[in-house]
Amino acid sequence: MRILTLSLLLTSFCTLAHDMVPGTAQQQAILFTHATVHTASNGVLENTNVLVENGRIKAMGEQVQAADARVIDATGKHLYPGLIALDTQVGMVEIEMVRPTVDTYDVGLNNAELKASAVFNPDSEIIPTLRKNGITHAQIVPRGELLAGQSALVNLDSWTVEDALVNTPKALHLYWPELGNLPVKEEERTKALTSHSEALAQIDTLFTQARAFVARKAAEPGLTHRRFEAMAPLFSGEAKLFLHANTAGAIGEVLAFIEKYRLKAVLVGGYEAWHHGDAIKAAGVAVVYPSVFSLPRYRDDNIDEAFSIPARLANAGIDFAIGYSGDWDARNLPYAAGYAAAHGLSKEAALKAVTLNAARILGVSDMGAIEVGYRANLVLSAGDILDPLSSRIERVFIDGREITLKTRADQLYQKYLKR
Numbered sequence: 001m002r003i004l005t006l007s008l009l010l011t012s013f014c015t016l017a018h019d020m021v022p023g024t025a026q027q028q029a030i031l032f033t034h035a036t037v038h039t040a041s042n043g044v045l046e047n048t049n050v051l052v053e054n055g056r057i058k059a060m061g062e063q064v065q066a067a068d069a070r071v072i073d074a075t076g077k078h079l080y081p082g083l084i085a086l087d088t089q090v091g092m093v094e095i096e097m098v099r100p101t102v103d104t105y106d107v108g109l110n111n112a113e114l115k116a117s118a119v120f121n122p123d124s125e126i127i128p129t130l131r132k133n134g135i136t137h138a139q140i141v142p143r144g145e146l147l148a149g150q151s152a153l154v155n156l157d158s159w160t161v162e163d164a165l166v167n168t169p170k171a172l173h174l175y176w177p178e179l180g181n182l183p184v185k186e187e188e189r190t191k192a193l194t195s196h197s198e199a200l201a202q203i204d205t206l207f208t209q210a211r212a213f214v215a216r217k218a219a220e221p222g223l224t225h226r227r228f229e230a231m232a233p234l235f236s237g238e239a240k241l242f243l244h245a246n247t248a249g250a251i252g253e254v255l256a257f258i259e260k261y262r263l264k265a266v267l268v269g270g271y272e273a274w275h276h277g278d279a280i281k282a283a284g285v286a287v288v289y290p291s292v293f294s295l296p297r298y299r300d301d302n303i304d305e306a307f308s309i310p311a312r313l314a315n316a317g318i319d320f321a322i323g324y325s326g327d328w329d330a331r332n333l334p335y336a337a338g339y340a341a342a343h344g345l346s347k348e349a350a351l352k353a354v355t356l357n358a359a360r361i362l363g364v365s366d367m368g369a370i371e372v373g374y375r376a377n378l379v380l381s382a383g384d385i386l387d388p389l390s391s392r393i394e395r396v397f398i399d400g401r402e403i404t405l406k407t408r409a410d411q412l413y414q415k416y417l418k419r
Contacts (some may be wrong), residue, residue, distance in 0.1 A: 020128055022157045026400035029053045031066050032380070035074035040081050040356040041369035043348065050079060052376040055400035060372060072380070072395070080351070080385050081370050082136025082377030082398065084153075084358035085330045086323030087268055087290045090130060090138045091120040091154070093327040105143040110206055112172055112230035114149035116140040117165060122158045128407040130331045131156050134379040134391070136398050137166065138330065139323075139362060141173055141242075146203060148173045150230070151242065153362050155377075157403040169363040170239035172231065173268075174203070178250040200253065207261055211235055240264045240363070242288070246271040246297070255279050266361055268323070271297055271309060277316030286361045287313055290323035292336035304343055310353060311344030321357040322350070338386030350386060376400040 030052040037045040037060070049064040050057060094101035103119040120140055130138065136156055142149035151171045158164035177199035183189045213228040214235050233239035243254045246269040255276060258265045267273060270287040271294075273280060280287065289310055296305040313320040322340060324333040333354055341350035359368030366374050378397040383390030396403050 020404050020406055022159050022163075023398065023401035023403040026052070026055050026376075029058070029066050029069035030376075030397075030400065031064070031069040031071050032074045032079055032378075033071060035077060035079040035380075037370055038078060038080045038351055038385075039370045040348075040352050041371055050370065050378075052378070052397070052400045055376055056366075057370060057372050057374050057376050060370070074380060076382075077394070078381045078383070078385065079370065080134065080379040080381060081355045081368055081374075082379055082396065083134050083334055083354045083385075084321075084362075084368060085130065085135050085138040085333045085354075086288050086321055086358050086361070087141050087325045088138045088323070088330040089143070089325075089327045090126055090140060090156075090330055091122065091124045091327075092116060092140055092142075094121070094124055094126070096327075105148060108144075109146040109202060110227050111142070111144055111149045112147050112227045114142060115152065116142045116149060117152040117154070117161055120152070120154060120161050120164065122154075122161060122164050125408055126328045126331075127156050128404075129328065129409075130333075131396055131403060132393065132405050132407055133331045133334055134381065134385050134393050134396065135331065135333055136377045136379070136396060137367070139171075139358075144173070144175060146175060146177075146199075147206065147231075148175060153364065155398050157398050157401075166364065166367075170233050171242055171266075171362070172234060172239060173242045173244065176243055176245040176250050176254055177203075178245060178247050180247075203257070207231075207257075211261070234263055235261070237262075237264055240266055242266045242268050244268045246291075248272040248275045251276050251280075255283055255285070258283055258285065270313070270320070271306075273318060273320075274309070274312040274316045277318055280316075280318050286319040286321070286357075288321050288323045288358075288361060289313065290325040292322060292324075292339050293332065307339045307343040310340035310350070314345055314349055319357065319361075320353060321361050322353040323358075334386050334391070335388050338384075338388070341386060347386070 032050040034047050037048045051059040051064050051066050089104045092104050139151050139153050141151040153166040153168045154164040179196045182192055210228045210231040213225055214232045217223045234241055241263050245251050245254050266286050268288045270289050273287050291306055294306045322337050324330045324336055337350040337354045341347050356368035376397055380395040382392035385391050
């Protein structure tokens with residue numbers, strides 16, 4: 001993650017910052033009237049009023065009123081919870097081909113102490129394009145070889161990183177080594193198996209040493225090791241380990257690893273997770289599936305295999321959310337959920353997979369749904385938010401404050417209209 005170059009990166013980002021002014025904190029109550037409310041937790045409520053005060057949902061119902069509220073007539077429109085994009089690098093990448101603006105990874109096998117939030121750029125030009133599609137929050141995730149660092153949940157309308165951060169339990173990310181297809185030649189096959197065994201042994205050694213350090217530190221409080229100390233919450237159950245793996249073989253290894261170290265864990269990837277449905281449920285592991293728009297992994301897979309995996313996860317009874325790995329393209333998250341809905345997943349489950357389920361996987365209990373007491377992260381749309389042809393998002397609110405939906409593309413469009 002090249003933390004040492006942070007000051008240089010921030011200087012570079014200044015030339016790439018968007019000039020959209022963040023919304024101000026909610027000062028006046030807001031009343032949405034006659035909306036079709038997609039709660040994500042309690043189905044769809046027709047002709048419903050929603051009252052927002054002090055950044056939270058105060059009341060809901062057909063008869064809800066408020067004397068001094070700002071009234072937004074939502075007749076014939078749809079009110080959704082703000083979407084949460086999981087497994088992104090939003091704000092960590094600006095231009096992929098310009099290396100000083102890419103800060104997603106660092107070298108080494110254990111970077112547990114590194115935080116994605118340290119390099120998050122709240123002024124990224126990419127951010128307004130996500131908000132335009134109804135995405136109010138993103139999980140920003142480091143990349144790496146094995147233990148890559150810590151992710152963070154951020155809102156997508158803020159002046160500073162501190163303003164953007166949403167308090168969540170600590171989350172560390174481990175990229176599991178996957179064996180893949182074995183070579184036909186015996187010598188190459190043996191070499192691949194040996195290399196894979198060595199990689200698994202490295203992970204085992206790392207966690208064994210970290211656990212031993214934690215136990216020793218309890219008796220010797222003055223003992224320090226910043227990487228092992230960053231891993232300590234994993235062993236106490238205060239942090240979750242997000243394990244990135246896709247193949248059935250790797251997922252089997254991951255489940256054995258979770259059981260051995262008694263970890264709270266989330267599986268990221270999960271292309272073949274449904275093969276291990278019972279074991280995943282028994283381990284209490286949720287799945288983040290970020291590859292709806294990917295090509296099939298295997299030659300004999302159906303062409304729409306990636307689209308249908310969320311439905312397979314649902315049918316297997318696995319708790320899951322739909323993510324979208326990437327940066328600028330993470331704006332396509334709602335359409336990924338829409339594709340999953342067109343391939344066997346119910347519309348309600350698809351919406352829940354990018355809202356309430358995502359929040360719960362991150363350990364946030366007051367986001368991702370339109371419920372009394374929840375944060376007022378809301379999207380008002382003239383159509384179906386999961387359909388790119390009809391969504392027509394009109395307003396977006398984060399913690400009750402209305403945010404601009406302008407993007408650089410809008411500004412350039414207006415500029416050249418005047419030419």
